[in-house]
Amino acid sequence: MGKGTASFVREWVAEKCGGYAVIDGGLATELERHGADLKDPLWSAKCLLTASHLLRKVHLDYLDAGANILITASYQATLEGFEGKGYSRGEGEALLRRSVEIAREARDIFSDKCTKNSCDRLRNGRSCTPPILVAASVGSYGAYLADGSEYSGHYGDAVTVETLKNFHRMRLLILADSDPDLIAFETIPNKIEAQAYAELLEEEGIEIPAWFSFSCKDGSNVVSGDSISECAAIADSCERVAAVGVNCTAPRYIHSLIESITKVTNKPVLVYPNSGETYDGESKQWMKSSGEGEEDFVSYVAKWRDAGASLFGGCCRTTPSTIKAITEALSAKASDDDNQNS
Ligand SMILES: C[S+](C)CC[C@H](N)C(=O)O
Ligand SMILES: N[C@@H](CCS)C(=O)O
Numbered sequence: 523m524g525k526g527t528a529s530f531v532r533e534w535v536a537e538k539c540g541g542y543a544v545i546d547g548g549l550a551t552e553l554e555r556h557g558a559d560l561k562d563p564l565w566s567a568k569c570l571l572t573a574s575h576l577l578r579k580v581h582l583d584y585l586d587a588g589a590n591i592l593i594t595a596s597y598q599a600t601l602e603g604f605e606g607k608g609y610s611r612g613e614g615e616a617l618l619r620r621s622v623e624i625a626r627e628a629r630d631i632f633s634d635k636c637t638k639n640s641c642d643r644l645r646n647g648r649s650c651t652p653p654i655l656v657a658a659s660v661g662s663y664g665a666y667l668a669d670g671s672e673y674s675g676h677y678g679d680a681v682t683v684e685t686l687k688n689f690h691r692m693r694l695l696i697l698a699d700s701d702p703d704l705i706a707f708e709t710i711p712n713k714i715e716a717q718a719y720a721e722l723l724e725e726e727g728i729e730i731p732a733w734f735s736f737s738c739k740d741g742s743n744v745v746s747g748d749s750i751s752e753c754a755a756i757a758d759s760c761e762r763v764a765a766v767g768v769n770c771t772a773p774r775y776i777h778s779l780i781e782s783i784t785k786v787t788n789k790p791v792l793v794y795p796n797s798g799e800t801y802d803g804e805s806k807q808w809m810k811s812s813g814e815g816e817e818d819f820v821s822y823v824a825k826w827r828d829a830g831a832s833l834f835g836g837c838c839r840t841t842p843s844t845i846k847a848i849t850e851a852l853s854a855k856a857s858d859d860d861n862q863n864s
């Protein structure tokens with residue numbers, strides 16, 4: 523295993539980011555706000571076919587908002603999905619590689635801009651050329667099904683750990699070989715998929731550090747009903763996993779989920795909730811949930827940091843303005859904490 527894989531995120535956050543890092547926000551959401559029609563089996567990955575300029579722009583907008591981590595457009599990009607559109611295996615592989623390349627291009631453009639804009643100025647109170655990682659997204663089998671199954675996690679008895687490993691193997695190998703800094707296994711809906719990822723990382727000797735991020739239905743369970751403690755424990759037992767957390771989950775559950783996760787692992791904890799709305803896989807639309815509106819979860823971020831999380835961002839239905847507000851809230855908290863300690 524690559525030296526430092528297990529501790530990569532911890533050390534990067536501590537040494538390069540000053541103790542916390544900002545993840546980007548909803549990629550698909552922002553693509554749609556710019557007019558992309560993602561009602562398609564490939565969802566956000568559809569833009570890899572025709573709109574790489576827009577993907578690069580959205581990545582750049584998230585960097586401008588303060589993000590330290592860009593998640594690539596590969597969430598719903600699969601060789602099978604591309605084949606369904608008439609692309610060969612080779613073309614599908616090139617599209618997967620392109621997802622990482624586009625994010626790296628955005629990072630290079632942004633870093634050049636920072637350098638040109640005089641490096642001794644401060645950006646949001648932090649260094650002018652911020653540390654930026656590219657995380658290659660791996661969506662679940664349920665994402666590939668393109669029916670919103672990542673919010674049920676019920677794949678049926680015929681789908682086993684072995685089925686999932688076979689489904690994910692090639693794409694993982696291609697993405698890991700595309701030079702990302704991290705592999706982001708996102709919106710994991712159940713225990714068997716976490717198990718499949720952990721086994722694949724080991725069997726294939728993947729050298730790129732990974733994070734496991736689960737989609738949850740309440741304060742203690744992932745969407746399938748498996749407990750977050752059991753799921754996080756699987757991540758904890760895999761040396762190649764460098765951070766564990768929760769994404770695309772309603773903000774009201776995040777605090778309790780952080781508490782459960784920190785009981786079973788010392789790995790860095792990441793949280794990037796959605797807006798609290800509910801996704802309808804059939805119409806491919808977000809529905810307002812009953813109860814209080816939660817679009818503005820930024821005011822909770824400081825409490826999530828106190829609860830033990832160190833990476834924060836947004837998932838579906840969040841935008842660069844959410845990420846800008848998170849960046850500002852964390853910066854204000856860091857100043858408050860410094861003042862109290864001095
Ligand atoms: C994270 S969900 C909103 C992604 C889209 C879903 N897999 C679908 O295709 O409908
Ligand atoms: N990173 C994904 C969403 C995961 S739920 C996207 O493409 O927007």
Ligand SMILES: [Zn+2]
Pocket residue numbers: 709769770796837838
């Ligand atoms: Zn999401």
